[in-house]
Amino acid sequence: MRLVIRDNSNEVNIWMANYIKERINQFAPTADRPFVLGLPTGSSPVGTYRELVKLHQRGQLSFANVITFNMDEYVGLLRDHPQSYHTFMWNNLFKHVDIPSQNVNILDGNAADLDQECIDYEKKIKAAGGIELFLGGIGPDGHIAFNEPGSSLESRTRVKTLAYETILANARFFDGDIHKVPKLALTVGVATVMEAREVAIIITGAHKAIALAKCIEEGVNHMWTVSAIQTHPKAVCVCDEDATLELHVKTVRYFKSIEKVHHALIGEENLGLQGGVKNIKLKRGNDALDDEEGPGAGLAA
Structure with a gap:
């Protein structure tokens, strides 16, 4: 893990x-071979979405051949409700880029059969070829999507009862009234996220x-569901x-030292996007690290 x-x-x-x-540009997606992107809501990704919109407006990024699957949605809110995740995604990203509406997939919290909606969502992901990259944020309790503490690390898309703390925290979006906050949500599971490439x-x-x-520092634990990424x-x-x-x-020094090796000894031009070596030509000279242990040294993270 990086x-x-x-x-x-x-x-x-x-x-x-x-x-x-x-990642999208190197994948070079086409209509027949789209890039499948998993996306979150909440406060964590807002700034990233804003930067993605800027990149699109500069002509550096197109979503024309991107298919998206969102992590979650409240049960019972209409699609156009100000606090629905449909509204969130369109306001923060989709309406500002060139993604075709038919390429957007968001769980339907008003489906007649919620369990079937979850089953169908998993099938749609598989039919699209699986998720290439799943972007996520976390809560202070380490939850990812609505997989709150105690969620199974083998969980799949399902109906989830929200914890009281989550309802209380989200009341700020519903005029401070906890009675207006949905008590149920549809969410992808931990295993759904971990299955992404x-x-x-x-x-x-x-x-x-x-x-x-x-x-980062402790073991995989279902009380901190984001810890499952240690196994990815x-x-x-x-x-x-x-x-x-x-x-x-x-710990901080270790991960910063990895980046120092990347920049000073190996060189960004010799690294793949995901941190692997693509071309062994180690830097030499004054800007290199003092201790050189040979090709590949220090790469494992």
Whole structure:
């Protein structure tokens, strides 16, 4: 697992948006071979979506051959409700880019048969070829999507009862009235996310610091569902300095040293987008690291 640390949340958003842009552009999607992207809602991805829109407006990124699957949706809210995740996604991303409406997939919280809606959603993901990259954010309790503490790490898309703390936290979006907050949601499962070929998680702010520490430094635990990414072969967490406050100093130094090796010894031109070596031509000279241990040294993270 990779941990990329940036100074602040704005730099995190820029890094993540550019990473998604490069992944899509290198994939070179077509109508017959689309790029399948999993997307979150909530406060975590808003800045990244804003940067993706900028990249699109500059002509550097197209969503014309991108298919998206969102993580979750409230049960019982109309699609055009101000707090529905349909509305959130259209306001923050979709209406600003060139994605065809038929390529957008969001769970229907008003389906006549909610269980069948969840089953069909999993089938749609498989029919699209599986998710290439699943972008995610987390809550302070380490939940991903609506997979709150205690969720099975083998869970699939399903109906989920929201924890009281979640309902209370979301009341700020419903005039401060917890009675207006939906008590149920449809959500992809932890296993649904982990089945993506790559998972990228945004973690910013001091209030997420404990969750990041649980994710990075402790074992896989269903009480901190984001920790499941430790088992993923291609996972990256991108965080700001504030989110590292609960990490051990040696942990922060280790992951920063990996980036130093990438930049000073190996060189970005010799690295693949996901951190693997694509061309062994180590840098030499004054800007190289003092200790060179040969090709591939220090790459494993």
